[in-house]
Amino acid sequence: MDFYTFDGNASGDDYEDIDWDTDDELEIQNITPSSCATLTTLNAQTINGEASSSAGPSNSDLVQKFLGMGFSKQLIAKAIKENGESNTNSILESLLTYSVLEVEDSPDELNSCHLNSPQQPQQECVDNDQLSSDYNESLCDDLSESDSSWSGGSEVADVTSSLPKHEKALLSLAKMGYSIEEASAAMERCGPQASIVELTDFICAAQMAKMEDVFFEEEKPKLPLRLNGDFKKRKLYDLDIWKRKKRKGILTEEDDAIRLPNPMIGFGTPTDAHVITHRILPDAAVGPPYFYYENVALAPKGVWDTISRFLYDVEPEFVDSKYFCAAARKRGYVHNLPIKNRFPLLPLPPRTVNDALPLTKRWWPEWDKRTKLNCLQTVIGSARLTDRIRKELERCGDTDNPPPHVQKYVMDQCRKWNLVWVGKNKLAPLEPDEVEMLLGFPRNHTRGGGISRTDRYKSLGNSFQVDTVAYHLSVLKELFPNGINMLSLFSGIGGAEVALHRLGIKLKNVVSVEISGANRDIVRSWWEQTNQKGNLIHLADVQQLNGDRLEQYMSSFGGFDLVVGGSPCNNLAGSNRVSRDGLEGEQSSLFYDYFRILDIVKCIMNK
DNA sequence: AGCATCATGAGGCATTTT
DNA sequence: AAAATGCCTCATGATGCT
DSSP: OOSOOOOSOOOSSOOTTSOOOSHHHHHTTTOOOOOSSOOOOOOOOOTTSOOOOSSOOOHHHHHHHHHHTTOOHHHHHHHHHHHOSSOHHHHHHHHHHHHHHHOOOOHHHHTTOOOOSOOOOOOOOOSGGGSOHHHHHTTTTGGGOOBTTBOOOOOOSOOOSOOHHHHHHHHHHHHTTOOHHHHHHHHHHHOTTOOHHHHHHHHHHHHHHHHHHHHOOSOOOOOOOOOSSOOOHHHHHHHHHHHHHHHHTOOOGGGGSOOOOSSOBTTOOTTOSOOOOOOOOOGGGOOSSEEEEEEESSOSTTHHHHHHHHTTTOOOEEEEGGGTSSBOOEEEEEEOOOOTTOOOOSSOOOOSHHHHOGGGGGGOOTTOOOOSBOOOOSSOOOHHHHHHHHHHHHTTOSOSSOOHHHHHHHHHHHHHHTOEEEETTEEEOOOHHHHHHHHTOOTTTTOSTTOOHHHHHHHHHTSOOHHHHHHHHTTHHHHOTTOEEEEEETOTTTHHHHHHHHHTOOEEEEEEEOSOHHHHHHHHHHHHHTTOOSEEEEESOGGGOOHHHHHHHHHHHTOOSEEEEEOOOTTTOTTOSSOOOGGGSTTGGGHHHHHHHHHHHHHHHTO
16 A cells, blocks of 8 residues: 555545455454553552552652642642651641641531632644634633533642642541541542542442452452542442442452443543542553544443453543533543643633524523533434424414423434524524534534535544543643654544644644545645644555554654544444444454554554 | 435433332 | 433434435
8 A cells, every 4th residue: 555545435434445355354353452562460450540659659749649639839848848758648647737737627618619729721822713703702701601510610730829628628537537548538539629428428438348358358350440530329339239249249240341430521621620640551551652542432331341451451531522612522532641731722612502602592492401512423413303393393382481291302302413593493403614613623624625514524423522632632742842753543534633733732744544535635635724844644544554564654754652543433333223233343343453553553662 | 426315223321210 | 129211322224316
């Protein structure tokens, strides 16, 4: 395969022109992860997904940890000076002691303590004028919006001011007889906005788990994945069931499977008060290169376990993009990137339908309580549907409040098809440019150049949410100030490329593999329009990309810094009524090519 | 052949009710 | 504790038109 010349294939997700009757496909069955890198098993995890570090943390890590717990820099410096760096517990004791001298205990306030003093890191602004004025206008009051599904002001990992309420909470727990370790673990776990009740609930659960582990001294199984999220009653219930099953000896493999976190915020989002900044990666996963893999979160059972197993046992980070923009997008991301000091793209995108689509506000009925859209898919609602709804509403007469059964019918269809109000009794699916905006792409990114409207929806529906991905990739900016070389598999319309560009990360050499000619055209066109100085190499088929070819590229510009890819979800997505066959499905099995290629790159880089 | 349009549930959690 | 209910999901295939 040589540098690709554009063909006539204009479909967004079609693989019909690929010969599927190859031997490769058959060999996928029962394949096991085999890697030239040593595959090590993940150490037993603590409940909060953060394994305790055996090596002593560096001074900055230490400071960061206590900053995250809400102590002021001055107090931390003092405590470290008195106790030395090695003894974390005595530092904490000292910090608490200082707090006793300063703070009065007032439990009533503890139930509602929040971080304040929002801070946004400075960020180089790149091509933000691509975005619509609606978009920009809505940004200013974004932070003040309140949303019942999540709380807290804008906050990034670096907290520099003293936050006595945290210290109060810690102090209260200590006074209640809990150990410093338990209290701090619970606080780190539940977040700064957690109430005392939640904190004690967590500690209780942890104690129960610990107690029972004493009774069941055998092998320590992996606890269900809890990357983040609060430890509410539901979680206790889960843990209860799990313990009970274990006692009865009926613990099945399913109980050991990866579970989705609730809320689905991964290691944190730009607007979360509490962000996890440390994790332990399995040795085999540590780069180079950095890799970033994406797929739908709600895949059939066992799929994410397999993906994680192949990708060096890295636990997926599940994130719903509704915490980044006005539309939901539940996705899992497996990556070996640092997670400390992430920062969001600026300006922050509109976070409600009202802000994202201001023209719908006038027609939005009071009884439609939606503030977010559901997942943007590859097809839209039909005209007949919206016509049926309009007739149904008109049948109710000239009222602002149709009967409940009509409201339910309308709302069900609205949620199912992501309809928005564009007139009296008039609903409509999103326009392609509205989808572009919601996903964080520049306006008209997919417009023109011969692509059909149908395929625009298809390509957009298969794409990344740029703000979400950019937040994760932002840590690369300080690591690669001179730019990066990237291998982009299943590039689609270039979500990763756009994200890096908007982050101000220079793209030196990009090898992009994408089956759809229309999508390649889009990326090529974007590349030229944004005056990229780097080198874009387009290929069509990941299956044809072998080690020799990779070695050629890598020797010409010195290896890849980042390997990005979101492999086909066709056989994993819930919308697929016909062939939801799992990871071994016709298209979704291309995941194994992502692993194959990543592993080759890894081998070459670590030679 | 390309394009637009339309109809087509099940799987799997989470929550509520019994 | 179990059953019922609610809710959401990067889609595929058939058809008719130009």
